[in-house]
Amino acid sequence: MLLILAFVLLVLAIAAVGTAFAKEQPQGLARALEALERSGQAGHELAEEADRSFADRIIDPMQERALILGRRMTGADKADRIRRKLDFAGNPRGWSVDRVVSLKVLFAVVLPICLLAYGLLLSLAPAWLVVLAIGGTVLGFFVPDLYLYQAAAKRADKIKRGLADAVDLLTISVEAGLGFDAAVQQVARNTDGPIAEEFSRVLREMQLGLGRSEALRSMGARSNVEDLHTFVGSMVQADAFGIPIGQVLRVQATEIRTKRRQYAEEKAQQVPVKIMIPLILFILPCLFVVVMGPAVLTAMDNFNAQ
Template sequence: MSSAMMLLGVGLIFGALVIVIAVLALSPRGDLGVNRSIAVLEALTSAPTEMKKEIDASFTDRVLLPLLAKAQGLGRRLTPADAGDRIHEKLELAGNPRGWTADRVSAGKVVCFFAALVVSLLLTTVMGLGFLPTLVAVVGLSVAGYMAPNLYLYQQAYERAELLQRALPDAIDLLTISVESGLGFDAAVAQVARNTEGPLAEEFSRMLQEMQIGRGRTEALRSLAERTNLPDLRSFVSAMVQADSFGIPIAQVLRVQSSEIRVKKRQWAEEMAQKVPVKILVPLIFCILPCLFIAVLGPAGIQIMDSFSGTVK
């Protein structure tokens, strides 16, 4: 009796499963789901271009740009009111790197700060440091991350100043030759900007563009001096402004400026040459002399050790 009831129960369960499968197979819902998916795909492929752009937005547009905008807003709130002017001045000295603005520098400070904070926390956790070393490492790396954009701009401004210093004597010589050959000052500056390369040629081109849009020569020259922190270039601009104001022949002023800058360049080269022995002293003491002592006194030290070890035996 019990076995008959068990067989009946198994049969009923099997029959119910067959009925459910048959209903699902014959039901139009499956086709409806497939048709709905096909309809969605067709709608996506036939959608207008504007809707496709919104749907197919890249990871940068969907995530990175909104985060950058929030970081810019946070950077504006955390920095003082005059921070934008100071950052703009640093950007001018660095040559206005492409894509860099005052807002992006502020946002970069915030992003670098939080990135350095997270990295320092992970490193100290992995290394298993104590509370005080962890605090010092986290604070130090976070401050370094916050100051990283400023350090980058400072390095860019330093390298740009060196390029300006090297290109200035040749540019003034070319200016002098062009003016003495009969060209006007503006035409001579255009000749220098066209035949040279580097940041000085870019500054001369910008000065000419400012003069073409209506600025006076004196204002354009002073703007050129404000965009650089090179003393020789500023003295040259001051001499040109005074010559233009008092009516002094420009060729004569250029000749004097050329000779003075050549003398300064020679003195700068002699100064750099005098610094070489002092700079080479540190690697000589800590790197070269120890290796020399090891190569010269090493065999003698080994023999002395062998002789002492033999005596002890």
């Protein structure tokens, strides 16, 4: 009886294992359907990978690795300085501190490689190749800084040109009976360029609960224009001491317009100096060729005839 019972239990165990195995390993049509489903999933994954852009597949991972290396190379206060440069440049769309750091590393690697390849094509000496590599590394590391500096200079020039008109409109609005917030809104609506963006941001910050003085100080901190700093300081002092804003705006409008006229005269006086470089390098050589060329050719023919 014990042998029969053991035999029955063994048969039941084998049957249970066989059933489980049959469920785990489908046979016939089920196995074919499962294989097709797996191949479809793999093809779907490959299609998704192929649909990704070149930037998502190549550039973004490179920027992440460059960001890690750049954070190790830059100091702790470098992020604050880059953020300040971004504020001066108007915070270009898509630009952040991490992107600037990663681009500095990428340009420091890619630019010397390109210069070395160009030097090898020209068959330059090894000393010149070393100079190109070092110069390309240094230049590539500072390319994002140069871009931000140029963007900040253009933005500062636009602010200098548009600040006088904005303050005039602000003065007229306040003297017409509008409050300071409504006058700022009029400036933001009826002007364009960086100065309109700055006044719009001041208005949004005041609507979010920030004080007038703090919002104006933030606007001055986001720019390196001295006239704007003077205007902000005057408005903050007027708000602190209770001086009528209309009177302060009238004085500031007169001073800023005078400074803008002086700034235009200064730029006009720089034109003769700036035009000397293209004049000497490009215009005068052409004139010398046109004027002296026939005389030189005639002299050469006379000498050859003798």
